[in-house]
Amino acid sequence: MGIPGSKRVLITFGRSFLTLELARLLSAAGHRVTIVDSIPIGVTRFSHATASFHRVPAPKFEPRAYCHALAKIVADEHIDMVIPIHEETDILSMMGGVFPPECELFLSDFDTENRLHNKFEFQQLLAAKQFQTMKFAQVRGPRDVAELDFAGPFALKECYSRGSQQVHKVMPGDSLDWLDHDPLNPWLAQEWISGKQYCTYSIVRDGRIHAHATYPVDYAIGGSSCLNFRSVRHDGIFDWISEFVRDMNFTGQVGFDFIEHPHRGLFCIECNPRATSGIMMFAPEDGVDRAFFGFNDDVITPDPNVDKMIGLGMLLYGWRRDSRGDHNLRQFLRDFRHSHDVITSPGDNRPAWMLPIAYLGILRSCLKYRVGLAEGFMHDHEWDGLRISE
Structure with a gap:
């Protein structure tokens, strides 16, 4: 049983299976679902759950244009709630002021979103709140590398990264000369444990x-x-x-x-x-x-x-x-x-039928950005710490 009254909901990242499933759930409950994406052929576009689809700028490369495009859709279609799916969440949290006040962005303020997204700041937050943490350290450059003192294996991953991207397992004494140091996106070294x-x-x-x-x-x-x-x-x-x-x-x-x-x-x-x-x-x-x-x-x-x-x-x-x-x-x-x-x-088989065509669009993004399939799927919706303003 759903909520009383139908709502108008906009969901981002239409290529994602998460978006597809959420659109089906909300549509089945009687809500009107609008989908947006920066590519023209995302699987959710073809679902019976989708009432309207809009192609919008890529949030990673045109964040302001992306947010203003969404705000116009919200106004034109009288959207009650925007539900972001991927890392455009961080961008929307910085640009909330461009949206009509009667529309709710289902997210927290930028400071909160960023502290949870940034892997090093999240571990710092856990330690400050006295949650148990594995040993961790931030690596910004060669000096931090020299000061690492892990007794056993540890993971190295960028502070702004996501699950399908590589996590490096490192042993104490291993050379880390291969590390690229990005001042906007340093590395997190984190104890490697089994379980x-x-x-x-x-x-x-x-x-x-x-x-x-x-x-x-x-x-x-x-x-x-x-x-x-x-x-x-x-x-x-x-x-x-x-x-x-x-x-x-x-x-x-x-x-x-x-x-x-x-x-x-x-x-x-x-x-x-x-x-x-x-x-x-x-x-x-x-x-x-x-x-x-x-x-x-x-x-x-x-x-x-x-x-x-x-x-x-x-x-x-x-x-x-x-x-x-x-x-x-x-x-x-x-x-x-x-x-x-x-x-x-x-009763909603078109997304499955269109999946091969949808993945051709993903492969096109892989070639465009010179990344693998898993990375190409989300590359233009990633956010790696670059601050923007309205």
Whole structure:
């Protein structure tokens, strides 16, 4: 059961399966859904859930033009809420003043969004709030490299980066002469520990969780970007997130990556203050639209038996050794047969039919920006710390 009355909602990043699933959920609840993207052929454009589609400038390269284009669509179509999906969230948080006041941007203020997005600042924030953290340090240049004193292996990743991009595992004493030092985007060195990994997705309003999903990392691109989604209950993770978002008075979509060490306990690796793949575990009967508008008292969770996958991603990456973790190929084939592909939906098959054409557009972006497939999918919607003003 959804909220009383139909709303007009604009969702960004129309090429994403997350956007497609959210559009279907909101449309099924009776809301009118507008989709935008910087490429003309995104899968959500072809969904019956989409009432209108607009091509807009690329937020990474034309952030002001992007925000002003969205603001015009909001005014023209009398949009009630804008729900950003990817890192355009940070850009919109800096440009909120260009939008009509009667439209809600479902996100937090820029300072909050940035502190959660920046991987080093997020770890600093956890330490300041006395959450348990792994050992970490910022690397801005050769002097910081020389001062690293990790006793065991550690991860190196840019402070502004995302799951499908490479995380380097480094041993003490390894040469780091290959590091490029960008003053706007330094590196985070973070202790490397072993354990069970989990990802989460939460819809939060004014510091209160209205919907939540936790899923283990089973199959993931390079071990970090999930390809399948099984709902599990983990009270420790839920309690951790509840305390954190309440303390931050956070509003928006948010995901956290956790690792649970068998002896040292639960650690939060990083935060994604935006949509994550967990949205794809919800079903229309869950009424997840209520969470966005704050119309539910109990926390909405997915069916505990849900088991979904990104079929094309599993075919391209899931079978690889660095993506299937502890699973062998026989287990991969069994899981692939029994999981439901998120792209397919009864009565809404056009996104699946158009998927090959949509991916040709992604490949065009890969060639244009000279990046791989996973990076090309999101490259023009990334944000790496460059401040803008209205």
